[in-house]
Amino acid sequence: xxxxxxxxxxxxxxxxxxxxxxxxxxxxxxxxxxxxxxxxxxxxxxxxxxxxxxxxxxxxxxxxxxxxxxxxxxxxxxxxxxxxxxxxxxxxxxxxxxxxxxxxxxxxxxxxxxxxxxxxxxxxxxxxxxxxxxxxxxxxxxxxxxxxxxxxxxxxxxxxxxxxxxxxxxxxxxxxxxxxxxxxxxxxxxxxxxxxxxxxxxxxxxxxxxxxxxxxxxxxxxxxxxxxxxxxxxxxxxxxxxxxxxxxxxxxxxxxxxxxxxxxxxxxxxxxxxxxxxxxxxxxxxxxxxxxxxxxxxxxxxxxxxxxxxxxxxxxxxxxxxxxxxxxxxxxxxxxxxxxxxxxxxxxxxxxxxxxxxxxxxxxxxxxxxxxxxxxxxxxxxxxxxxxxxxxxxxxxxxxxxxxxxxxxxxxxxxxxxxxxxxxxxxxxx
Ligand code: DOR
Numbered sequence: 001x002x003x004x005x006x007x008x009x010x011x012x013x014x015x016x017x018x019x020x021x022x023x024x025x026x027x028x029x030x031x032x033x034x035x036x037x038x039x040x041x042x043x044x045x046x047x048x049x050x051x052x053x054x055x056x057x058x059x060x061x062x063x064x065x066x067x068x069x070x071x072x073x074x075x076x077x078x079x080x081x082x083x084x085x086x087x088x089x090x091x092x093x094x095x096x097x098x099x100x101x102x103x104x105x106x107x108x109x110x111x112x113x114x115x116x117x118x119x120x121x122x123x124x125x126x127x128x129x130x131x132x133x134x135x136x137x138x139x140x141x142x143x144x145x146x147x148x149x150x151x152x153x154x155x156x157x158x159x160x161x162x163x164x165x166x167x168x169x170x171x172x173x174x175x176x177x178x179x180x181x182x183x184x185x186x187x188x189x190x191x192x193x194x195x196x197x198x199x200x201x202x203x204x205x206x207x208x209x210x211x212x213x214x215x216x217x218x219x220x221x222x223x224x225x226x227x228x229x230x231x232x233x234x235x236x237x238x239x240x241x242x243x244x245x246x247x248x249x250x251x252x253x254x255x256x257x258x259x260x261x262x263x264x265x266x267x268x269x270x271x272x273x274x275x276x277x278x279x280x281x282x283x284x285x286x287x288x289x290x291x292x293x294x295x296x297x298x299x300x301x302x303x304x305x306x307x308x309x310x311x312x313x314x315x316x317x318x319x320x321x322x323x324x325x326x327x328x329x330x331x332x333x334x335x336x337x338x339x340x341x342x343x344x345x346x347x348x349x350x351x352x353x354x355x356x357x358x359x360x361x362x363x364x365x366x367x368x369x370x371x372x373x374x375x376x377x378x379x380x381x382x383x384x385x386x387x388x389x390x391x392x393x394x395x396x397x398x399x400x401x402x403x404x405x406x407x408x409x410x411x412x413x414x415x416x417x418x419x420x421x422x423x424x425x426x427x428x429x430x
Contacts, residue, residue, distance in 0.1 A: 001090055001400060003123065003427045006035050007050040010426075011043065012385065015054030018354060020061060020362045021373045025354060030059055032381045035424035040375045052419070052426075054385055058353060061361040061374040062094025062382035062422055065334065067158070067183075067237055067261060067309035070096075070126075072118070074103025079314040079402050081115070084334075085122040086400040087312065090429050091334040092360075092384040094422035095125040097368065100136075101159040107131035109146040116151040124422055125382075127153045127368065132171045132182065136160050141171055148178055153368045156183035158237065159284070163189050165222060172232035181235035181259065181367060186219035186244070187211070187285055196324055198286040202271040208324060213292065216285050217243035224251040227258060235367060236260045238311050240285040242295035249304050259367045261309040262296050264333055264340040269293075269407065279320045279327035280407040283311070297349055300359070307364040310337050314403030332401045336394050338386065339413025346388070347414040353388055383421040390416040397430070 012030040017040060019025070031038040031045040038045070070084035079087075081098075088096050098115060100106035106115060112128050119126035130152035134140045136159070144155060155175060162168040162184050175182045195211025197203050203210035220236055224247055227234035236248060239260055252258055265283060270290045274281050281287055299305050313330025320327050338360075345351040362372040374382050394408045420427045 001086070001427060001429050003089070003425050006032060006421065006424050006426055009033050009046050009049035010052065011045045011049045012052050012054050012059050012383070015057050015059040015385065017041070018058050018060040018357055019375050020354060020358045021375070023354070030383070032421070035381055037375055037377055037379050037381055039377065056387065057385050057418060058388055059383060059385050060357050062384050062420060063092045063338070063360040064095040064364040065093050065310050065312070066097040066307065066364045066368055068096045068098055068312040068334065069101065069314065069330070070098045071102060071314060077402065078316055081118050081122050081126060083400070083402045085124045085126070087332065087334040088124050089420045089427040090398065090400045090417070091337050092386060092417035092420050093124065093334060094382040094384070094420060095127070097127045097129050097153060099156060099158045100129055100131045101157070105131050105136045107134050107136070107142050109143060109150045112147045112150040112152045123425055127151070129154045129156050129183065131155065132157045132162060133167065138162055138164055138167060141167070141174055144174055144178060148180065154181040154183055154235065156185065156237070158183060158185045161185050161187050161189060161219060165226070168223065169226050169230065172226050172230040172234065176230055176232040179233060181233045183235045183237050184219070184223050185237060186216050186223060188215050188219045191215040191218065195286070196282060197274055198271045198288045200271060200289055202274060206274065211286070213241040213243050213288060216241050217247060220244040221247045224248065224258065228255050233257045237309065238263045238266065238285055239296070240266045240288050240292065242292045245295050245299045245304065249299070252304060259306040260304065261307045262300065262305050263309060263311045264337045265331060265407070266296055267293065267344045268340050273407070277324055278407050279322070279324055280331050280405045282324060282327050282329055283331055284329040297344065300345065301349070301351065305359070306367060308337070308341055308359045309364065310334050314401050315405045316403060320405045330405065332399070332403055332406050335398050335400060336406060336408040336413065338417055339392065339394060339415055340408055342415030343413050381421050384417055385419040386415060386417045388415050392416055
């Protein structure tokens with residue numbers, strides 16, 4: 001991977017320009033001047049411009065991941081904001097929201113300010129999500145207003161659920177004043193107990209303690225009801241079960257403020273992949289059955305899912321080499337995201353490029369209230385160039401995170417990010 005400063009004038013030549021904001025697809029060039037969009041389509045750039053040949057490639061908006069764990073402060077041995085940014089660039093992400101379950105958690109205006117200041121030094125745009133409750137204890141609501149003023153975009157105790165319905169109710173009521181999303185990690189602790197995976201035939205074969213799908217769907221149902229009651233914006237993260245999808249489908253008919261994300265790993269794997277005992281497949285919420293996986297894919301096709309988010313969760317080799325019961329939950333996901341969803345959605349399920357790109361660009365930006373018209377003149381160039389046809393295998397050389405806990409290693413991918421442009425730099429990915 002090579003990162004270099006953009007020349008004064010640069011032309012992305014002869015690509016297919018896919019504009020997910022204006023819903024257009026056309027062949028042409030993109031002229032970037034001083035790191036900003038100058039013109040798109042037919043251009044008249046100076047002769048001295050640097051030319052980047054984009055023949056057979058797609059030029060589109062930079063991807064935005066609204067759900068990543070960068071572990072700074074506290075566990076910089078797993079990831080920090082810089083290494084997380086490199087992983088993001090390799091995956092075509094120009095912008096990332098970081099989850100607040102760091103050590104200490106991001107639960108105050110000062111800690112939000114810390115992430116904002118540190119992100120200035122990073123090669124991508126980073127937006128902190130603040131905790132819903134102080135120290136993620138699920139009891140006392142944080143100072144949301146002051147945290148928003150420092151740059152938080154949304155609130156979540158991700159990694160941990162808000163178990164107390166009264167606290168969730170208060171959090172939604174409070175956030176309503178600011179019209180920002182509340183993101184609850186929906187896994188009811190009382191039902192999860194010490195579940196290591198999804199409860200079903202496979203967990204019985206493996207003899208691992210497990211939790212049923214209603215661990216998620218019960219809490220999702222509660223949250224949907226509370227969102228309706230309060231009028232607040234609920235964003236349901238990493239939805240993993242057919243039952244949750246059913247609840248969401250029904251409630252979305254009545255409430256247009258609900259948004260939903262899915263991860264590449266819940267789209268790609270089923271619990272049968274856990275027969276390998278690969279601890280990298282130990283995630284929260286767990287990988288579920290083939291039927292759940294199909295329900296998620298169908299929900300994407302039917303427009304029930306708003307966006308794809310990675311839940312990039314780095315952990316050390318030492319931790320992941322432990323047995324299934326002691327390994328931590330989580331896998332990295334930024335570098336493998338595009339190839340993995342390309343394989344599942346485009347290759348295997350015949351989705352079109354535009355629909356996929358929307359799930360990674362305009363839709364997540366809309367959820368977080370950011371500008372979505374990224375090809376307009378004068379705006380900072382935030383662009384990804386990708387090869388839609390390339391088939392490749394995900395391997396260690398593709399990882400730029402400090403951690404390597406990926407079950408995608410050795411897996412076939414379809415579609416590969418070639419370059420990522422953001423903050424006046426262009427990153428070329430091999
Ligand atoms: O698998 C997960 N790992 N799910 C989460 O929600 C948290 C994450 C982590 O922080 O490791």
